[in-house]
Structure formats: structure tokens, C-alpha cells
Amino acid sequence: MNTTDSRPLVHVVAGIVLNRRGEYLLSSRPEGKPYAGYWEFAGGKVEAGESDLQALKREFAEELGIDILRATPWLTKVHAYEHAHVHLRFLWVEADDWTGDIQAKEGQTWSWQKAGDFTVAPMLPANGSLLKALSVPRRLCGSLSSGLSGENAAGSYRVVPHHLAEPQHRNILIDADTLAAAGKMPAADSVWAVIRRAAQWHGIQDADVAVWQVGSREAAEAALARLQQGVSLPLVIAAAPEYLAQYQARWLAAGAHALLADSPTECA
Template sequence: MNQDARPLIRVVAGVVLNHDGDYLLSSRPEGKPYAGYWEFAGGKVEPLENEMDALKREFAEELGITIHRAVPWLTKIHAYEHAHVHLRFFRVAADDWSGRLQAKEGQQWSWQRAGDFTVSPMLPANDALLKALAVPTELFGRLNTGLRGENRMGEYRVVPFAQAEPHHENVWIDENELARRGKLPEAKSVWAVIDEAAQWPRVQDADVVLWRVADNTAAEAVCALLTEGVSLPLAVYADAALMRRFAERWRAAGVHALVLNDETAPV
């Protein structure tokens, strides 16, 4: 079959948090492909249904909870023999859902800590998503000496690749340097740093993309890219003035992390 003739199936999934910062995973029920495998709950978007309505319906049908608000996170497109699947993930904060969890389809569910998932087997496609959830949503510091934040496992630090030592798990590297190297450095998590949208297609192998935002033009470009949908976590590195003007817009559009360029921050 010609690839262009394959139907596009729209699917939504929700990354639901509780007040401890844990994420909700559920197992696939009997009778479905990969029965018993763990995933983020969700399902197909019905004809004439928007993505948010589909997310609300799926969570009500599968787990008996009500989704009040959600913000976009990652967009994945998978090409299968029979169809293209457009998968949109949403993040749902602890105060943005209500109700008592119920296994309405006979599945299991579990709250898991970011960076320390214990349920199995996991759908193979979720490996990158689970890794991304370990990245804090707020960090601070200076690129030349390092960035700091916290997740449920404790301190999270990103250091320049040129200064990295064997015990450093997370490193950042400039896209221009990455192009010269021709491959990602060895690390648990590699952050690629960009300054403009033109660099975005060249860093799709990174674990996180950090956009160094210096002015309003770049800040607006971030909004435009997020609106299109991003396939891997996008973090924004900006000073306090730009954060005040754009932080809420970036969050609403689906930015993964805000990184404050704080020249006075301890490192």
C-alpha cells in the first residue's frame, strides 16, 4: 500500500500526576495487543472529537476519573504497515483531575516515581518517555558551570560535556559541537543546546533539547514550535525578565522545563 494512502489514526494518552509527583501507569487489559504490558492510559480520538475530549472520555471509561485540564507534552508519529499513528501525550497536574481510580477494564494501575519505574513488562515505545519524566520541570544555574534541579529521586544536575567526569550522568553539548563530533557523547542523558528553530531537526537523537533564548524573537519562536508539537522534551533557558514575560505561555504550549539563567545561583 502506498504510504500516503494509509489512514492517520489519532491517539491521545495522559501523564497523570499525584501530589507526590508520581505518575500513573496502567496495564493493557486482556483482549488487546500487548495485554498485560504497562503504558500511559489513553486511546483513539473518535471522528469529530477533539483531543482534549478524547482524553477525558478515555480516562472516564478506563479508570473512572475526571480530567479537568491538561497541557500538551510530546507528539509521536509511528508508521505501521496498516496505518500512521499520531500520538499526542498530555500532562495532567495533581489538581487537574478528580475522582477515585477504578480498574474499569480489568487492568492494573500503579503510581510510579520518575526515574525509578518498577512495573513490568513495559511497552517498548515508552522507554524514552519514562526517561524524559525524570527531567525536572524547573532548573537553574549557568550553562558554563552547570544546571541544577530536583526530581522524585533527588538532585538532578546537567554539566557541560567538556567538563563531565565519569560520575556525571547528564551532560549538555552545543548543537554546533555535536555536528562536528558527528555523534552523541556517552552519558545517561544528553541535552543538545540550540539557539534557533533551524537547529531543531538536527538534534532529534538527543534526550532533551535546551533552547537558549536571548530575546523576544526567540521566545516567540519557542511558542511556535511547541504549538506544532515536539517529539522530545524541550527546555527553555532564559533570564528572569524573559521568564516573567513568557513562562506561562511556554507552559501552556507544552514546554517540558524552564531553566533560569541565574548568574547569581550557587553551582
């Protein structure tokens, strides 16, 4: 971002709202607003004195007539539009964390969509990478040495270590040092970069998913601090069992996408 740009930095929250089928709520921008007719995750500007959650509750009540009860942080992004720089904080709202019947209170259209199979267009430019991130499962099993498995709304999902990957494997797990030595991203639909130190974080921002391998209290605290600052890509934490037990509630509350015991496990 150009720090000398005179356009204002606008703080905005948006909700990743799920229903009981695991679908995500998208709505179109109403007439009279920039990018009218484009599809987005609903939300709006954070007003002075509001927390992110307070702003999200107000915006959803005003725009769609539903009550947001709870939300947790997910991703944070900065996007440069023609009219402003927008600091976007996306909050995750599970199916049990909102109530009410959706109403198009501003004349917009809305739709429930499935990750990996979005059928509405055009999409707001800032949301391109989000659609891919939504395909990443939030429950995983397996190990970093043999690969990870999970499911999303489109079906099964498998991540294979780079050295074991074959042409049919499209989601690749690779160590950050190996990635840096290669100097480019492997050919894959999704690249999961494994880090162990805070200093490695900025070197993996072109990856699709970050995996933080936690084997010490220092690493556990560093991962928590990173989440509290905001992450621009889904962060999966693979932790030794003792640190998983101690930190899992705090990591999840701060926005960890998924947690995994960093020990050999079989998928049930």
C-alpha cells in the first residue's frame, strides 16, 4: 500500500455467515453505492466508537434484518479501490450464531452459495482470494509428514507434502524454507506453507494457506500474537499436544482457521 496516497483508509467489517447446510451468504450491492450490482459478503463501515462486532451487528440488522449473536475474527485484508483504501476485517458467523429471517431491506438480492461452486457474478474485486480460502476445511486430520485430509461443502479435500505429491495432487504442503529456496510457488491449485518462526510469516504471503508448526511456548505465543494482529490468509496451527491443550481456546477466539495435533494420527 502506498502510504503517501491521499485517499482515506476506511475500516470495514464483513460477515462470513453460514447456514446449516454449510453455505455462505452473499448479497449484491444496492443502487447508489460504488460497485452497485456486484456481489459481496455483507457488512459496512465501522463507525467511531464501535467495535468490529458492534458494527457487524448494526450493518446486518440494517441491511438484511438479521441479528448477529456472536462472531470470531477470520481474515484481514487491505484493498485499494478507486475511491478509498479499505481495511477489511472478515468475521466468521456460524449457523447457530445468528437469528432471524433475511430481508432485502436496501433492495439488494441475496443468495446462499457453496464454497468452490459460486454461481453469482460479478464478485467484488476484494473478495477474489476469499472464495478460494472458503474451500479450506476447518477440521483436519492426518499429519504434516504424510498429509492432511478434511471435507468442505464440495466434498473431500486432501493436502499432500510436496515431496510426496504426484500430478493428480492439487493441494500441496511445503516447508517455508524449501519454498524460499525454490524461489517460486509449486504448480498447484492450493499451496500450504509450513512455518515455525514469526520471522517466516512475511515470506509466505503468496501462499494460499499458512500452517504454523508449534513445538514451544515461544512459538505458541508468536502464533497467538500474529492472529491478534490479523492474518490475510487462513492460518492452520499444528501444535504439540501440550500446547494444543493450553492454547486452543485462545487461538480459535483470535481467528485460527483450524487446529491440528502435531503428532501422527489416523483419520476416522
